[in-house]
Amino acid sequence: MQYALYYWTGIQGRGEFVRLALEDAGADYIDMARVHGDAVMQPFLDGGSEGAQPFAPPFLKAGRQVIAQVAAILDFLGPTLDLVPQAASRRVQALQLQLTIADLVAEVHDTHHPIAASKYYEEQKTEAKARAASLRSERLPKFLGYFEQVLAANGGRHALREHSYVDLSLFQLLSGLDYMFPRRMQALAPTLPLLRALQERVAKRPNIAAYLASERRLPFNTNGIFRHYPELDAER
Amino acid sequence: MQYALYYWTGIQGRGEFVRLALEDAGADYIDMARVHGDAVMQPFLDGGSEGAQPFAPPFLKAGRQVIAQVAAILDFLGPTLDLVPQAASRRVQALQLQLTIADLVAEVHDTHHPIAASKYYEEQKTEAKARAASLRSERLPKFLGYFEQVLAANGGRHALREHSYVDLSLFQLLSGLDYMFPRRMQALAPTLPLLRALQERVAKRPNIAAYLASERRLPFNTNGIFRHYPELDAER
DSSP: OOOOHHHHHHHHOOOHHHHHHHHHHTOEEHHHHHHHHHGGGHHHHHTTTSSSOOSSSSSEEEETTEEEEEEHHHHHHHHHHTOOOSSSSHHHHHHHHHHHHHHHHHHHHHHOOOOOTTGGGGGGGHHHHHHHHIIIIIIHHHHHHHHHHHHHTTTTSSTTOOOOHHHHHHHHHHHHHHHHOOOHHHHHHOOHHHHHHHHHHHSSSHHHHHTTSSSSSSSOTTEEEEEEEEGOOOOO | OOOEOOOOTOOOOOHHHHHHHHEEEEEEEHHHHHHHHHGGGGHTTTTTTTSSSOOOSOEEETTEEEEESSHHHHHHHHHHHSSSSSSSSHHHHHHHHHHHHHHEEEEHHHHHHHOOOTTTGGGHHHHHHHHHHHHHIHHHHHHHHHHHHHHHHHHSSSSTTTTHHHHHHHHHHHHHHHHHHHHHHHGGGGGGHHHHHHHHHHHSSSHHHHHHTSTTTTTOOOTTTSOOOOSSOOOO
16 A cells, blocks of 8 residues: 655654654655645645544545554554554553653653744743753653663563564654754763664664665754754753 | 553542543443552552553553553553444544544643643743643644534534544543633633533533542542643633
8 A cells, every 4th residue: 555644844753753664664655745745734634635634744644544643653554564563462552652752752842842832942942941951851861761671671672572663763762862962862871771772773774774864864953843952952 | 351540649630531431431440549559550660560661650450461651541441441433444543533632631731830840830830821821822722623623524423423432531621621721711612512512411421420420530639630720821
């Protein structure tokens, strides 16, 4: 089946978690907005198209089905793309882990928008600085320490004892945080050996390595979810 | 099967979305922390118990399985409790809607904690006031307007053309927002006729009505997710 992925042009954003799964599996997909422009998403967001109405991008069209929300898309794609264990009990565990990744991603987003998603970062810089301090010192060690524990409990190499979309999302999470907080992430690295090794292994998977070297992989930038503002990173 | 629900005592919080599903279905469950105290959750959170490690409550124990994250728990319970349509395409749609509810709940939480989850509301009141203004004027109409559209597109009475856990969660979402922002929600009511009617119908479901009248239903309070601080509601 050919999938149609709908996500904003110009950024990796939340769409990247889906893109990495499609790329890793070698799935046939079209990145619709990159081909046709962002306006191609509007009829879906307005509720005027066939299939369930998405609240926001990313969403995926698979035949007549429309699925929004990263974790729901990955839960849907997992079995077909062989990116989740077959047992139902493991599939729900993958979903649980993905949702915890999504929670951290939401906190990352809000670090740049602590007051209002509709306002620019520059309009809420003071509050962003305070929130970034909390993210760096409290939330990152808590979340990343949790994922490190999950890897340890599952044999050390995977979040779910075998390759899955969760591993791909952990790769993206760490890569985004490396861009966002290079100093802080370097300081945390010694406490996260399993996550760091996983990140390197995922980057070397043939389809992922090819994707990362392609023009389809946009660089991180300060319009996306993970943003690098030096003033928000830790002191040297 | 007897389920064990683990969630903080003293508040409805995120656990209430799971509780409502268990109550509506008449499921056999024990609210573990209410019986044994909050400390009963710690071994799970430390990763020392059988089953997948949760990042945070709520989590559910079903036989040997441990499942965390509200949306994952409801996705798991849905088919067994007959609280989700049987078709896989509708089940993923339920998950997508539940995740959008979860997104708004996270924004509600952050309204009281715009700078740091670890700090008290009283330590971030100024920022909370600014964030609440954005939630009231921009985010609530956007999210609730979306759910109103979803109801309209599905026949008007349900989020998914038949009763599901999503309807129960929409009831809880509206009830929480009514407590949090009574003035703002009253002003929005005329734009949300289908959601308001759904909320009333859910409250009258026999098992839900019995639950709401029981001592098991804690009142909303300012320790939970939905908090009423008059200064954050709209002007009269």
